[in-house]
Amino acid sequence: MEAAHEQTFNEPGYSIHVIETEKYKTNTIMIKMRAPLEKETVTMRALLPHVLQSGTEHAPSAAAFRTALDELYGALFFADSAKKGNEHVLTFTMEAANEHYLNGENDLFDRALALLADVLFRPKLKEGLFPEKTVQQEKRSLQQRIRSIYDDKTRYASLKLVEEMYKEDPYALPAGGLLEKVEPIDPSSLYAYYQKALVEDVIDIFVIGDVNAQEAVKKIKEYLPFSDRSAVMTQTETGAVSKEVQVIREMQDINQGKLNIGCRTTITYDDPQFVAMQVSNGILGAFAHSKLFMNVREKESLAYYAASRLDSHKGFVMMLAGIDQKNYDKTVQIMNEQLEEMKKGNISDLEMTQTKALLKNQLQESADTARGMVEVLYHNISSGTNRPIDQWLKDIEAVTKEQAAAAAQTISVDTVYFLSGKEEI
Missing domain, CATH: 3.30.830.10 (Metalloenzyme, LuxS/M16 peptidase-like)
Structure with missing residues (x-):
């Protein structure tokens, strides 16, 4: 198969990875934010993507955000959290049509990038914090997702095995958060953690599509002003085997x-x-x-x-x-x-x-x-x-x-x- 040629640009606050290809009819921008798995933060991290995508300054409701995506010729946006070893990864993805296939459109990439930037840097706020109503609504949804695992016995058993096997290891923590940690989260604590994550997480930004790498990097730096930071890798130990099963x-x-x-x-x-x-x-x-x-x-x-x-x-x-x-x-x-x-x-x-x-x-x-x-x-x-x-x-x-x-x-x-x-x- 044709090799994907990845060009990497290391900035003080993040790394940008660009693949110039005509293989896809869309341009995809994906931001991955990585931090150590920790009991005190895993639930806030699981909640955060859902609060961020519920509304921005310019699209202050879920309906307005969907309209903004529709105006980008049906662009797609995804946000989720996952576990990778002993690290917790938040992923924000914007997938928009390649403007080369649309007559008269020459700024679709910029507009898609601007909307993605709004999600991360200009979320809807009330008195300088995430709105109470939004946080409570997303907390209820998160509690429901966590509780639903109990009904999916195959998934439940897999999570319980990991929890028992890695009792003294962060790997025991579920990427979707802990039920008992949801209720104490409030707009103030979540917003404080959001600001901390923006400054401290290891950031990787991917751009894949029919783009010019230098132009893409220039626009990423313009729209996504991540601050300088040191990328610290979390050491994931495989752990010692029990003497007895x-x-x-x-x-x-x-x-x-x-x-x-x-x-x-x-x-x-x-x-x-x-x-x-x-x-x-x-x-x-x-x-x-x-x-x-x-x-x-x-x-x-x-x-x-x-x-x-x-x-x-x-x-x-x-x-x-x-x-x-x-x-x-x-x-x-x-x-x-x-x-x-x-x-x-x-x-x-x-x-x-x-x-x-x-x-x-x-x-x-x-x-x-x-x-x-x-x-x-x-x-x-x-x-x-x-x-x-x-x-x-x-x-x-x-x-x-x-x-x-x-x-x-x-x-x-x-x-x-x-x-x-x-x-x-």
């Missing part, structure tokens, strides 16, 4: 049990073995042909689903399955056996071929959208590494069975979490 069982009024097995690996995104770990996890449980799916679900019919996930910014691997509680012991045994098979190098040629093809396809599909491209680039930026997409694709193809097995050998089971119905297991 921790087993946690929780009972609720449910029919389908949720089995989640948390593992640690020393291999993270910036490790030379990362791509081998990616392939290893793919063979273990990332796809429908993987060992967990084929053996736990297809062969033994023990599970409604069976898979594994890898968080490469933390060195966290999770094996998960939805099961009847009577099948708990057998499922745990077979899942652990599949991990052992990986460590022994018992991997077929077909498993290697299919896994590599699907991993490469995933990567190429990500690069097919501007937002996906940014996420790929941001992996490198946030981990301080350089892995261009073209090289990444070649590295996937080059992984051997021995390398995949060696990566699997670094995986150690740490915690087993089982959410079951109230009958005896």
Whole structure:
């Protein structure tokens, strides 16, 4: 595939990353604000994007903001928060039509950038603070989102496993915030934190589209006046493996049990073995042909689903399955056996071929959208590494069975979490 040529411009307060490309019919501007995950701030950070997009000085209501987007030929705006290792990332995205495709329009990029700048630097205020009504409304919405996790048992079980496994680690904190921390937030505390984040967060700005890099940088500096700061990387430790596997069982009024097995690996995104770990996890449980799916679900019919996930910014691997509680012991045994098979190098040629093809396809599909491209680039930026997409694709193809097995050998089971119905297991 055609390589994306990223040009980076390091300013005193932030970095600007520009990709000049005619691949997309839109121009995308994305701002990522990164700070350490902390119990005292994670909930305010989860709330902040929603308050900011509820209204600006020039578009003081959600309806007025939607109208402003419509006037930009149906521009799209997104704001959210996510976890990357032990860091919390706020993302603000503006996606607008490329003015080259519109007759008589030559300032669409400027207008889209101005609206994005309004969200970040000129939010709607009342007496110098966020409006009380807006803050209360968004707090209620946040509380509802957090409570809804309890009803999504698959997601709930995954979050509970992480919470139990990383008790003394910021990684235990959910990116969406803590329910008990929502109510104390008021317009004053949220506005004070907003000002602090603007000054202290590590800022990366991405521009992707049919643009001139020098012109784009000039306009970014004009519209987005971030102050000078020192970019401080948060060190994300993978953590020590427990001497004994921790087993946690929780009972609720449910029919389908949720089995989640948390593992640690020393291999993270910036490790030379990362791509081998990616392939290893793919063979273990990332796809429908993987060992967990084929053996736990297809062969033994023990599970409604069976898979594994890898968080490469933390060195966290999770094996998960939805099961009847009577099948708990057998499922745990077979899942652990599949991990052992990986460590022994018992991997077929077909498993290697299919896994590599699907991993490469995933990567190429990500690069097919501007937002996906940014996420790929941001992996490198946030981990301080350089892995261009073209090289990444070649590295996937080059992984051997021995390398995949060696990566699997670094995986150690740490915690087993089982959410079951109230009958005896």
